[in-house]
Amino acid sequence: MRTALIAGNWKMHTTVSEALTLVDGVLGRITLSDDREVLVCPPFTALHAVGERLRGSGLMLGAQDVHHEAKGAYTGAIAPGMLRDVGCRYVIVGHSERRQIFGEDDAAINRKVRAVLAAGMRPILCVGETITQREAGDAASVVVGQVRAGLADIATTDALVIAYEPVWAIGTGVTATPSDAQQMHAAIRAVLAEWGTAGDAARIRLLYGGSVKPDTIDELMACPDVDGALVGGASLQPEGFARIVQYR
Ligand code: PEP
Numbered sequence: 251m252r253t254a255l256i257a258g259n260w261k262m263h264t265t266v267s268e269a270l271t272l273v274d275g276v277l278g279r280i281t282l283s284d285d286r287e288v289l290v291c292p293p294f295t296a297l298h299a300v301g302e303r304l305r306g307s308g309l310m311l312g313a314q315d316v317h318h319e320a321k322g323a324y325t326g327a328i329a330p331g332m333l334r335d336v337g338c339r340y341v342i343v344g345h346s347e348r349r350q351i352f353g354e355d356d357a358a359i360n361r362k363v364r365a366v367l368a369a370g371m372r373p374i375l376c377v378g379e380t381i382t383q384r385e386a387g388d389a390a391s392v393v394v395g396q397v398r399a400g401l402a403d404i405a406t407t408d409a410l411v412i413a414y415e416p417v418w419a420i421g422t423g424v425t426a427t428p429s430d431a432q433q434m435h436a437a438i439r440a441v442l443a444e445w446g447t448a449g450d451a452a453r454i455r456l457l458y459g460g461s462v463k464p465d466t467i468d469e470l471m472a473c474p475d476v477d478g479a480l481v482g483g484a485s486l487q488p489e490g491f492a493r494i495v496q497y498r
Pocket residue numbers: 259415419420421422423459460461462480481482483484
């Protein structure tokens with residue numbers, strides 16, 4: 251009932267020509283099927299060129315961040331309408347690197363989620379606990395709190411995607427076990443059932459992110475509440491990303 255979503259977050263990598271080489275490498279290796287969507291999120295500077303290359307391919311374009319205002323004197327910022335204009339369908343919001351390095355708090359992230367929805371795109375709201383929080387036994391309460399805060403005063407919609415990305419698993423080579431991922435995804439879905447109804451919650455896709463690799467994707471995707479993956483490092487290698495997209 252939920253279409254899987256495999257999303258590549260290229261972070262601050264690739265010039266325009268490198269981005270085109272990468273996307274060509276992915277396109278040449280995958281066959282899209284109805285049961286899954288595939289998304290790439292290049293840096294802002296490569297969005298237009300990659301979007302043009304993806305035209306008609308079925309592979310989708312997304313952005314890694316956005317500003318919440320529609321226009322104005324916000325030097326250096328990119329508005330939702332600008333992303334929509336170059337063909338973005340999804341926007342990653344509240345990635346842990348945005349939270350930790352750029353100081354984004356839950357209120358700022360909530361404004362971005364609203365802005366993405368208002369512009370007719372789908373937000374991928376990222377949540378996840380640090381290792382300190384996990385070791386203190388606070389993982390579930392931190393993640394549940396981030397979900398609630400991210401969705402505050404927003405009407406229920408299945409345009410929303412949530413990515414559970416434990417901070418200790420991002421870029422470290424350590425993947426959460428399928429059972430840890432499933433447990434947290436079930437907790438997130440329970441919060442979504444309070445946000446809307448159980449039926450609404452059942453339609454919202456929950457991605458796992460954190461060192462997903464070709465050899466870990468199959469067991470993660472076998473978890474009932476894991477509906478896809480947000481992939482960082484491995485999305486920069488066409489062969490590995492293609493294998494992740496072709497999970498079994
Ligand atoms: C990410 O940045 O969203 C991510 C999951 O990175 P990695 O796959 O490299 O851990």
